[in-house]
Amino acid sequence: MSSVPQDAPEHCPGTNSEDAGKASACAGCPNQQVCASGATKAPDPDLGAVKERLDTIKYKILVLSGKGGVGKSTVSAMLARALALDETKEVGILDIDICGPSQPRVLGAEEEKVHSSGAGWSPVYISENLAVMSIGFLLNSADDAVIWRGPKKNGMIKQFLRDVDWDSLDYLVVDTPPGTSDEHLSIVQYLSASPPVAAVIVTTPQEVALLDVRKEITFCRKVNIPIIGIIENMTTFVCPKCKTETAIFPATTGGGTQLAAESGLPLLGQLPLDPRIARACDHGQNFLTEEPDAPATLGYKEIAKKIIEYCQSLS
Template sequence: MLDKVKHVFLVLSGKGGVGKSAISTQLALALKVSGFKVGILDVDLCGPSVPYLLNLEDKNVYQSSEGWVPVYTDSEQMLAVMSIGFLLKSRNDGVIWRGPKKTGMIKEFLNDVVWGDIDYLIIDTPPGTSDEHITVMENLKDIKCDGAIIVTTPQAVSVDDVLREITFCRKTGIPIIGIIENMSGFVCPTCSECTNIFSSGGGIALSEMVKVPFLAKLPIDPAIGKLADKGESILITLPNSQVAQVFRKLVEELTKSKEA
């Protein structure tokens, strides 16, 4: 099912709560706005937040003769989404599964979803270096995976955990595209000045330590938080914001090397 997918990106982090799903969804929306056909696969089975972030919680997936048909965010079918969240009766339902059942579900998502001919597939993963990551990589071994986008926050405790994720990538042969430092400062809603309410520079220091590119710093912007469950691209709703500028440059960076 992945034969027609041109490029595959993994969004990884060794730390929970760093904003992987928010970055995954906004990156997918930004690629869509840029004219690409995109898919997003949510393999965070215990915390599937992608349907919520894209305002798709009332949607259902179904099986055709070819396999699972993903949910589309638009009538033009430019953004396809698959998540276990679509199979749960309620957002409050927990997925209480042991490893083998989780592994089987991820294999189904990777092998039996009818993605069709899409330009980019973004795989949003759970935190840590768990069975889910290994299952993803085992099923992608015959497909060219462009690499992993590593997400951290500036604090030292986050950087330490994310360093373990980078070690995991190198041991398992996952190429690393670069590092994003999320929650890097707070944008004042009144004056738009960015203040470092946590620490600063953890992502840059990590990129220098492990010798991988540093992709972007994403600040906390209250205006972005209000869009969290609306499924709208920041490039459309707040095109002049700092966050929109970062995602615009990120899309340019990720796509220029693929088109070369």
């Protein structure tokens, strides 16, 4: 993560800065003491190898929320599937939720194992142009718990970025855990070495979710990660039979629409809560092709289109 100019003190100064842990922007950060101690200031000897690997990936898209339970992993998988509908594009999903990896199950690859070669780890291919990497493939059992402290989780994330042989990708979708701490700082530090990288923020309509999502927006701005826009998930429940829509999570403070307006960010889309999506994810099926006319399918395709347009605007 590079330092920012001193005329922008509201941003995180970066772990390699002399002001790390000391600037006004560091107040209240859970990593302030570590940064101030100088423990993170030595250059990472693997940064060059990580950058070399990431340079083969055209666009890196972080899926963030700050809040658990908003459907972030489902959104990550569905967006990757939507991007992969264009068979001329190569798409990857990196699952860095070390303690709660769900992408192997969601994508129907739970029984797969990762193979290694001289080129590194080979990701698991869901289709010809969609690959995934997750710690879930490295566990002996899906019931195994990963009981690691921050440094070991960070080391695993670095290993994923350095050692996974994606070949060349058009899009890498990164499914992140809730929060704004160790894993997020690590992934941002490494991805920032090989731009462009941008974030998509996922929320649900109720204020209890928006409280944490606002923190995630602040995090992105402090570490200089551009935000493509906000996705409001589970906006309404759509009955698969009668098509009646019901607001399960009332938007008492305006939901994602108001959050987008407050933050000056685009609202990429509002996705319905459809029980068929949960069923498809439990069975590793592609909802977008199973239910091509469903409102959620149309919503994901429209969001993917906006993400593609954003990425193309960077070229």
